[in-house]
Amino acid sequence: xxxxxxxxxxxxxxKALKGGASDFISKPFNEYELKLRVVNQLNIIKAFRLQSHxxxxxxxxxxxxxxxxxxxxxxxxxxLAIVAELYDENTGKHILRVGKYSGLLARKCGLNEQVAFMIxxxxxxxxxxxxxxxxxxxxxxxxxxxxxxxxxKTHVDTVRQLFDDHxxxxxxxxxxxxIHHHEKWDGSGYSKGLKGQAIPIEGRIVxxxxxxxxxxxxRPYKEAWTFDDSIAYLKNQSGIxxxxxxxxxxVASTPEIKAIQEEYKDD
Ligand SMILES: [Fe+2]
Ligand SMILES: [Fe+2]
Numbered sequence: 001x002x003x004x005x006x007x008x009x010x011x012x013x014x015k016a017l018k019g020g021a022s023d024f025i026s027k028p029f030n031e032y033e034l035k036l037r038v039v040n041q042l043n044i045i046k047a048f049r050l051q052s053h054x055x056x057x058x059x060x061x062x063x064x065x066x067x068x069x070x071x072x073x074x075x076x077x078x079x080l081a082i083v084a085e086l087y088d089e090n091t092g093k094h095i096l097r098v099g100k101y102s103g104l105l106a107r108k109c110g111l112n113e114q115v116a117f118m119i120x121x122x123x124x125x126x127x128x129x130x131x132x133x134x135x136x137x138x139x140x141x142x143x144x145x146x147x148x149x150x151x152x153k154t155h156v157d158t159v160r161q162l163f164d165d166h167x168x169x170x171x172x173x174x175x176x177x178x179i180h181h182h183e184k185w186d187g188s189g190y191s192k193g194l195k196g197q198a199i200p201i202e203g204r205i206v207x208x209x210x211x212x213x214x215x216x217x218x219r220p221y222k223e224a225w226t227f228d229d230s231i232a233y234l235k236n237q238s239g240i241x242x243x244x245x246x247x248x249x250x251v252a253s254t255p256e257i258k259a260i261q262e263e264y265k266d267d
Pocket of ligand 2: 098126
């Protein structure tokens with residue numbers, strides 16, 4: 001808006017500009033000056049619109065790139081988990097079910113969706129540290145001796161260096177899960193022997209999901225336990241191996257657990 005006025009004092013100028021005018025021309029005006037001022041204003045508007053358009057384009061591109069990166073991260077995380085699982089000569093869709101059980105438990109215990117989503121996606125990597133374990137020990141058919149078990153336990157520590165202090169929240173979640181999934185509620189777990197609430201909740205959640213899935217599926221050294229026997233084991237170990245509140249929530253989620261078992265059952 002350009003104000004054209006017979007008032008030529010400073011106060012009127014300021015009043016018009018404060019009121020929203022972008023320029024002020026005093027009468028009598030010169031035709032050439034008026035045209036020039038109008039052209040200037042139009043140029044400013046054009047430049048502003050161009051800049052807005054460029055910003056919107058840039059935002060769109062950044063959004064696309066971010067999405068691409070997120071998808072690539074998720075893809076790589078899944079592949080990494082599968083590599084660890086294959087190396088372990090394991091168990092079909094174990095890691096997928098552990099992810100799903102963990103996500104279910106995380107949502108049901110009141111964690112917000114973003115955290116629950118990260119736990120679900122990172123849980124499949126709980127044993128990623130096993131890629132650093134000697135295959136002879138990993139694939140030994142019988143029971144491990146003390147030295148072998150000590151070596152096996154290091155699979156939670158190697159992750160500390162593997163994922164380091166990377167700033168990605170997803171990587172940090174995966175790191176924490178991998179480090180804490182063998183801690184026990186009563187402090188008798190490894191690697192630090194943390195107790196109760198001192199164990200990060202993602203570790204307590206994945207611990208239940210991992211053990212429950214190991215019980216309900218066959219392994220080279222054992223038959224699959226029945227659903228009821230596995231739930232009974234969780235209840236029996238509530239407050240000893242597992243967080244008792246989380247066991248209660250898990251046990252109360254039978255329909256959802258059975259739906260996950262059905263959807264992700266091994267071929
Ligand atoms: Fe493990
Ligand atoms: Fe596992």
